[in-house]
Amino acid sequence: MIEKTQAIVLRTVPxxxxSRIVTWLTRDHGRIATIIKGAQRPRSLFLGQLDLFYTCELLYYTRSRGDLHIARECSPAKIRxxxxxxxxxxxxASYATDLALRIAPPQAPQWRVYRWLEAVLDDVNQPxxxxxxxxxxxxxxxxxxxxAPRLNHCMNCHTAFGEAATALHFSHERGGLLCxxxxxxxxxxxxxVPADVVAMLRNWQRPNASPDLIRRTRCEPRQLxxxxxxxxxxxxxxxxxxLPSRDLALAINKR
Ligand SMILES: [Zn+2]
Known part of the structure; x- marks a missing residue:
């Protein structure tokens, strides 16, 4: 069988x-791995066609046994x-791809994770x-x-928290805020958790929150x-x- 799909490069190893083995998050078939035979030869058709964080048009032969497929052609749609x-x-970007790699099981469609990763890579590709x-x-x-963390009522007694609620506590194990x-x-x-941080999180959770809103939000070091x-x-x-890649990415981005 031959398949054609859009795919993001998650990992590439010799x-x-x-040859090279490339792990992809595909739009239609979840996480897959393909072997690219002769990828490192000077006349390979794949030279310059893929790298980390690229979104590509990928054509590959599926193997019925095993989970390593054979790449036939690929061309970059976004090189970022x-x-x-x-x-x-x-x-x-490395942290985001690592996270997608870890949460997407092999060969199971992960449309939401794919769409999420596309959006993250597009956003961090902007200055x-x-x-x-x-x-x-x-x-x-x-x-x-x-x-998503629940921020509007107590996870235990279900008391609703208004905009001005204070003395709120956060419990990751309970999944949100407690009175x-x-x-x-x-x-x-x-x-x-102080009220200003709760308000910031609620704003960011709104469906209409955009990357521009986040870029405009002034976030103090203690809040961050x-x-x-x-x-x-x-x-x-x-x-x-x-998630060690998360610690590394956030440490590098400390100002
Ligand atoms: Zn309570």
Whole structure:
């Protein structure tokens, strides 16, 4: 069988002297791996046609046994050239592709994750990307997966929190905010979150929030540090992942 799809390069490693194994997140078939025979030969048709963070038009032969398919042709649809020059943005792109690689099971359609990764790579390919932009994309991914942190009522007693609610606590294990008395009574870890950070997260969770809104939001260092902690613990717990690439990307993007 031959398949044609759009695909994002997640990883590329040499195989033997002349071949290469490329892992892709495809639009139609989820995560797949293809071997590109002779990829490193000077006259290979694949030379210059693919690299990390590219979106490509990919044509490949599927193998019925095993999960390594054979690439037949590929041409770049987006090369995202800014990522070749901006190493901070490149670290964010590396983290996003690593996250997609870890959460997309092999050969199962992952349309939402594909769409998410396309959007992240397009955004960090613009000048002015930052940790806060990445945190906003983490929130978007959690929303796509149905795991977004709940910020409008107590996860225990269900009291609704208005705009002016104070003394709120965040529990990644409970999946969102707790009121002060429920946080005190709960055996799982929870810590206070100031109202300005709750308001920022609620704004960023709105469906109409855009990358431009995030770029315009002035985020103080203490706010950013807390957001990094909250989303980091939340992602690790709910996706059950270690995410060392996240620590690296956010450290590189500290100003
Ligand atoms: Zn409560």
């Amino acid at each position: 195989n033997g002297n002349t 050239a800014h990522l070749r020059h901006d190493w901070r943005a490149c670290a964010l 002015g990307s930052s940790s806060s932009l990445m945190i906003w994309h983490e929130l978007k991914l959690l929303t796509e997966l149905g795991l 002060a008395s429920c946080a005190k009574a709960d055996s799982r870890p929870a810590y206070p 540090a807390l957001l990094e902690r909250m989303l980091g613990e939340f992602l690790r717990y709910h996706l059950d992942l270690p």
